[in-house]
Amino acid sequence: MLHIVDDEEVIRDALAWLARTRGMTAAGYDSAGAFLAMLDGLEKFDPQGDCLLLDVRMPDMNGVALFDALAGRGLTRRVPVIFLTGHGDVPMAVDALKRGAFDFCEKPFNDNKLMDRVEEALAASRDAGAMAEVESRLATLSTREREVLDLILAGKMNKVIADELGISMRTVEVHRAHIFDKMNVKTAVELARLLK
Incomplete structure (x- = not known):
């Protein structure tokens, strides 16, 4: 307008x-x-x-x-x-x-x-x-979700993220699902493109 x-x-x-x-x-x-x-x-x-x-x-x-x-x-x-x-x-x-x-x-x-x-x-x-x-x-993400997000954007796999953060792989998967939902994306590639 x-x-x-x-x-x-x-x-x-x-x-x-x-x-x-x-x-x-x-x-x-x-x-x-x-x-x-x-x-x-x-x-x-x-x-x-x-x-x-x-x-x-x-x-x-x-x-x-x-x-x-x-x-x-x-x-x-x-x-x-x-x-x-x-x-x-x-x-x-x-x-x-x-x-x-x-x-x-x-x-x-x-x-x-x-x-x-x-x-x-x-x-x-x-x-x-x-x-x-x-x-x-991004402001809707929790502190832990932001940590997982940063590692996803660094190209790290769920197992590596779990090891680095000292949490279970299942917990990483839950965080990943919440991140994708909140950011309105379906894949890590879409997420990276959105945040480039």
């Missing part, structure tokens, strides 16, 4: 139209506060990725302040931010880029180049979402 935060309705509408020409869904917000309110009520992120096109100059809370709020919540990888800037805002946008913004586009911008960057940001968001999902699953 492409999120567009700009206080000018004509800009929001034009960017949403551009997004639709590329098969993307888009939502517009007339202020940083409106976007934060939507974010506060959001149950889950779009599995196809999220990207925020953000105008720097807005009344009330400007784009940089909104970016800082997202960074404070740890969301700038899951919701990459592309700043839309006027000429005088470039130093501000470059500073935000150094602090983790995905990119900035100077107005007037090239429509195709901007949408290409949005597609790249959506791909980065999907990757970040997938990584967060894997980390969430």
Whole structure:
């Protein structure tokens, strides 16, 4: 989902139209506060990725302040931010880029180049979402399951794992089954691919 935060309705509408020409869904917000309110009520992120096109100059809370709020919540990888800037805002946008913004586009911008960057940001968001999902699953493993997991990833057989950990082979098999279930994989190869 492409999120567009700009206080000018004509800009929001034009960017949403551009997004639709590329098969993307888009939502517009007339202020940083409106976007934060939507974010506060959001149950889950779009599995196809999220990207925020953000105008720097807005009344009330400007784009940089909104970016800082997202960074404070740890969301700038899951919701990459592309700043839309006027000429005088470039130093501000470059500073935000150094602090983790995905990119900035100077107005007037090239429509195709901007949408290409949005597609790249959506791909980065999907990757970040997938990584967060894997980390969430890893967090459900017990300490012993993590030890068994590390040895499975090292390519060790159940008997060797049992010997190294001082537990029975049957216990290793039970841990292995729990790990595969929690990580939603069927084989050690799938597990290794998931955690590469």
